[in-house]
Amino acid sequence: MAKKEKSHRKKVRRRVNRKNSKVQFDKYELYRKAVQSAETDVQFIRDTYVELKGKQPRVFREDFCGTFALSNEWIKLNPRHEAIGIDLDPEPMAYGRQHYLTQLKPEQQRRMKLIEGNVLDPNLPKADIVAAMNFSYFCFKQRDLLKKYFANVYKTLGKDGIFLVDLFGGSQCYDAIEDTIKHEGFTYYWDQTNFDPVTNEALFHIHFRVKGQKIERVFTYDWRLWSIPELRDIMAEVGFRKSHVYWEGTAADGSGDGNFTRVDHGEACQSWIAYIVAEK
Template sequence: MGKRGKKQRHPQKPSRRGSLHDLDGEDDTSDFGHEPHQLSLPSSSSLSDQEEEEEDVEDDETDPNPSKDIPSKFLLYQQSVQSPKGDISYLQKFFLMYVGGRVPLHLQEDFCGTALLSTEWIRCDSRRTAVGLDLDLEALNWCMENNVNKIGSDGYSRISLFHGNVLQPLEARLVKAQPQDLIRNFTLKDREDDPETGPWECTAQVSPNASTNDELMKNFPLPARDIVCAFNYSCCCLHKRGELISYFKHVLDALSRKGGIFVMDLYGGTSSECELRLQRKFPSFTYVWEQAEFDIIQRKTRISLHFHLLKQQKKLRHAFSYSWRLWSLPEIKDCLEEAGFQSVHFWIRQMPDTEVVRSTEGFGVGRDVKYEEVTSFQQQDAWNAYVVGVAN
């Protein structure tokens, strides 16, 4: 995030589904809403110099106090476009439908960014574990400091965050929890029955995350995952078919041999192939989704997310920006099957017409529209889809 008087460059850090095509955003398990986060990208996808120069905070010249608090772009993202409870509800539903026989406990969140989904996953059940993988170390560290530390003393022992590329997951490095994060989460327990120990005992649990910063995923003991997910259109960051198949093979290797599922999301419709600018208004800021022109041969577009801060009278332009190759549903299905998945299922819902809904207040639009499993679907102005790959 750029500072006044000095522009600070960032690697391209897409958000896990920042699209305003998905306008429900409800944290309601009955609504099964989506939740965009940070995406990791191959190193070749970095911003151009011109785009990096634009990625800054634009100050209002009348602002008498330019140094007053500006919320983190990661926090703004979570508040404006993420709803992990909805995705988790669907993940559980898909697992029980297509695998069944046991309760899913072990999740891997690829392109996890601030890993809000993973932290919500382990928060809801003390038996659960989560693995997060992302190329953005800043987002992962922010997660450690702002999300994991709210889980409780055992949070660090049940989540493992890795910094690396989804195309080379075994080479990803474990992210180290900072000592201050561990200290914040210790608890004291009354031990009146032990005079040698004294009246208090520290019950903080130190995660393997704190042991070393050089441990690779391939050397780290992890349970086989019941579910692997890649949400917020993150697979659009992979531009080549070979990369997509390679990634799906890595996913298959991570899933349990007893059966597991991979779930990703995708958006489309006629509005996805043209320039588009939509906004979502909140009490203290406005979130803006900007889609550049669409190349029909390469099927590529550039997405930028902006935040307009009302209280601070500032604009965080290009807070997140990324290049996407918009895959079609049949292409995704073919690649999943070629990678070795047993079956592929589509769950789709129609989204509000973008010609009508250019601006919305909060998460009020589309909240009652449910996803349905389909084998055919007529083209619309805008739609969202879950793609479920089943491995048995």
């Protein structure tokens, strides 16, 4: 009897310890710090519109908006700006409402419209700029489906509208690799698995290490890796008059320098990020 009690107490202690050791973290905050640069992205987006159209844009639509960090920065950039964020998932949108929207003044909040819905919906509000960032449209693996999405963007853009997507590539994309980047207070891991050369599909995970504990698969993405010419062909097929590629410059240490300029040819880097901007 005494023995039993002892082992039971042990179990309880073990359970309590496990509970205490479960590290608390804010996954969207770590994601924002590790992956997003919303403040500079919106400046690039505005400047690109001005460069191509010779006038200021007003309405920005962020498809696959998640926590709508870009829309939030768009609103702050100019008092004339309006933003529309669309996402299927209520969880990141609720986070954005609680953490970002509440930081805006009431007048700024009135310029933001949030839609819990599908980017394929033919009745989405019109915009000067539609952006699909952080490779979100890679979730459309079938060409017909991606084409349907691009056609919907074309239809719901204003007359002088532009459509902006980012993408990545390079020989490293075909390897099972785990990139590790240390940030203040946490480590970010970008883990690529299962690249299939027959389908060009791969599975990606984001892990974080917080307070000495690695939390696996905080975010997972099941994507097809599309190429620049494939995407530009589809953009042309759905009616976009022109598309341009913005390629990142190289810093002294060989990494990307964060400055994107319009190019006709790229470089065969191990890993690259680019934007494609299509004009209606």
